[in-house]
Amino acid sequence: MHKQTLKLRRVAIDTYHENVAYLHRECEVYRAEGFQALSKIKISANGSKILAVLNVVDDDAIVTPLELGLSEQAYHQLNADDQCQVCVDHAEYPASMDAVRRKISGERLTLEDFTSIVDDIAESRYSKMEMAAFLVASGQNSLDRDEVYFLTRAMLQSGQRLNWAEPLVADKHCIGGIPGNRTSMLVVPIVAAHGMLIPKTSSRAITSPAGTADSMEILATVNLTPGKLHDIVRKQRGCLAWGGTARLAPVDDMLISVERPLGIDSQGQMVASILSKKLAAGSTHLLIDIPVGPTAKVRHMRQALSLRKLFEFVGDQLNIHLEVIITDGRQPIGRGIGPTLEARDVMMVLENNPKAPEDLRQKSLVLAGRIIEFDPDVRGGSGYAIARDILDSGRALEKMNDIIRAQGARSFDFTPGMHSLEVKASRTGTVTAIDNLHMAKIARMAGAPIDKKAGVDLIRKTGDAVSKGEGIYRIHAEFISDFEFAKNLVAQKDGYTIGNEEDVNRHDGFL
């Protein structure tokens, strides 16, 4: 009897959240083309099994006819030794695709359905196509609020959960979409200096020019082991760490890797994503920031209100104390966009530098004040003043420096990328609008967040007077190809609207 095994080979291709297997067209054991139309195969070695999309190879330098190649992701997931013997089999559909097909037909799914879907995704049994099918089927408003609760619970159960063994674990989260909005790096030191526990774990940017983890990484190590994280939080009452090492709600990251490139957004997915992550991080008291503005994720107050209700409903079911704050999302916050430039703005605020961006300072104080009022010993309405005292007295800066040292200080300077262009005002007048999406895209094209020093530095903001030819912002890049991409984008559109003073929409009564 023929032995149906192939030798495992690691293929140094990074297929980004999708398992890919490489089989030679002339494979001596399996008929590569017979598998291909069915798209997925099952690979087993020493009791470990994975599913992978099949690519057929005609080059022995990649895999020989006696080998099975696995992309980096697939290789790590299989967790077997290079050169070991592997078996290949036809893959069955993930069982939960049946529930996805029922959702496509408009059925309501149960907790068990969502649990089986999330488990299959967690085990990498879904291809990107299948994840897209699930996201589209549960997109827009096709999940009712009970289904959002079920999905949140299923995502929460799929990963690790941190336990801080304290009755009040504070956290904050912004739904995103506003460049420069680096408030966490101010809120955490203020709240921790007040003595409340605020163990903040953040993500890196996925499609935005910087996440909190990317900016914090300018100042300190953010990649901390769970043991070190606990030590720091116990001593400092707060941290600003990357959440990736803790495997909190891992399915969320996988869904986001499909959802973002598709550009589909759904309130239900967003709520489940945020709440499962925060509950997994052990939070008991959570402040959610929903910025509203014409180029923000949420564009109308009524949409912000319905999102707030959904957060509240699911939060109540899951027994987390949750408050929602609706903020002004009409333009970027602060001046810098990109990891280094945003870290610079944060440090200027902490240092009470008179040139620090006032909007970043004000917003952070409001958010910190709301969190401080979670403290049962704080009188309602006095949180803002407490936060301001902590910041003005330098105690917030001191706490930030303690956290930086505890996590591991990095040597840094705030010099932005060497390739630089000052973009000029196209006319004389008043800046009446700045497009969040476009400014984020320019910073992204310039290389942020991969190039820490790349990004955009705003010179003028909404309401400012400008003369034709005066600088409105600067682009910074480290890599010439990225600098060209950013310049080409600005040449198409600079993202600023300049008009008459009376056109500035001044009802900034959001806060």
Add this chain to the structure above:
Amino acid sequence: MHKQTLKLRRVAIDTYHENVAYLHRECEVYRAEGFQALSKIKISANGSKILAVLNVVDDDAIVTPLELGLSEQAYHQLNADDQCQVCVDHAEYPASMDAVRRKISGERLTLEDFTSIVDDIAESRYSKMEMAAFLVASGQNSLDRDEVYFLTRAMLQSGQRLNWAEPLVADKHCIGGIPGNRTSMLVVPIVAAHGMLIPKTSSRAITSPAGTADSMEILATVNLTPGKLHDIVRKQRGCLAWGGTARLAPVDDMLISVERPLGIDSQGQMVASILSKKLAAGSTHLLIDIPVGPTAKVRHMRQALSLRKLFEFVGDQLNIHLEVIITDGRQPIGRGIGPTLEARDVMMVLENNPKAPEDLRQKSLVLAGRIIEFDPDVRGGSGYAIARDILDSGRALEKMNDIIRAQGARSFDFTPGMHSLEVKASRTGTVTAIDNLHMAKIARMAGAPIDKKAGVDLIRKTGDAVSKGEGIYRIHAEFISDFEFAKNLVAQKDGYTIGNEEDVNRHDGFL
């Protein structure tokens, strides 16, 4: 100024209907990781442009830091010389994804929307994820009949269209799902022998164990140039060719490559797919076969009727004479399942071999009779008798041999695959049901359609008496690994139900 180009390299990886580009992580011109989260990049060379999904490579043997690799599909689409200089840029979303997002929100789309979606897919601007999003959004019954008509028109416009310059160009199409249902190979010679034009272009199997093109290829060349196709049809009045070379409604094939692995089926997509292909092939008179049965694609008569109405509506809009026939789809047709075994059944019927499968003969005569009645000179109701005379007299066999010679006869024998297993009845009784899906899957596992001689040969059919231990069917495989896959599947379930004679559902009054 740095020159932002890379050297093109063909990477011998077959990524099956998806463009993939390979960029070295240490690429000296572009920041590979900066592109990756956004998933797609634009590649240009000498005025030609393609979009591709990006994979990041860490092995110089695949691509060096100065090269850009393209998978086979992408390389062919770019159509540039190996080693030529290429530029990379950020890819914009395909503009029509906006329409897909509107469909996800439940909007009705216009002809212009469908045209832009189909054009973007035709130009490979959609990733598989994006195609999945479109399919799910327009799946189930979310397309109304006008939208199905728009989609059909858009798909028709996206490819070539054959013109036979005759007023009556007959064609037939079965919606599929019934193994062994190789009626086209009988209908074409009968109808062509009657003198009607029937230029049949067929597909190869995608997820079934054999398509008409796969079976016909046992006997003759099916891969014909458009010129040769026209010559043969003019002389023989018919052909049995593979439709792939003619680039008829190419988007259909791309959508099917995503739809089938996802297991999502939609009436609207099916109607648009079939009608666009048939209209592109130049048909003026079309007979559609809808088999109904518990393991067929259509499981209830009411579903068959609503599908018939949809075919009729869209056919009328597009000015094709269309008739629908609802047939018995409760078990496989004929005895063989797999290219060689099905070709053998067909030739036995043509040769009037008394052992030829009677159900395949009867069904083919009924279909051929209905098509012959498209002939204005044929009296209503006399088509069946004409078809039978043509078959019984040997004229159909003669025509088939003419067509085989014209296309290019291949030497063949009908010996099935050497690895063979006779599956035995698990009890004594009467065969009450045979599972179409399961028999197709067994044949597929055994290696069909890639291995022409692989498949299943049925010994007993519904209504036949069997004793425990008697053979009910044989599996044939050429490759030992496939033989094992098929045997493992049969060990789980053999696909036959054996019960009492009175349990056989005898209302075969479909025809």
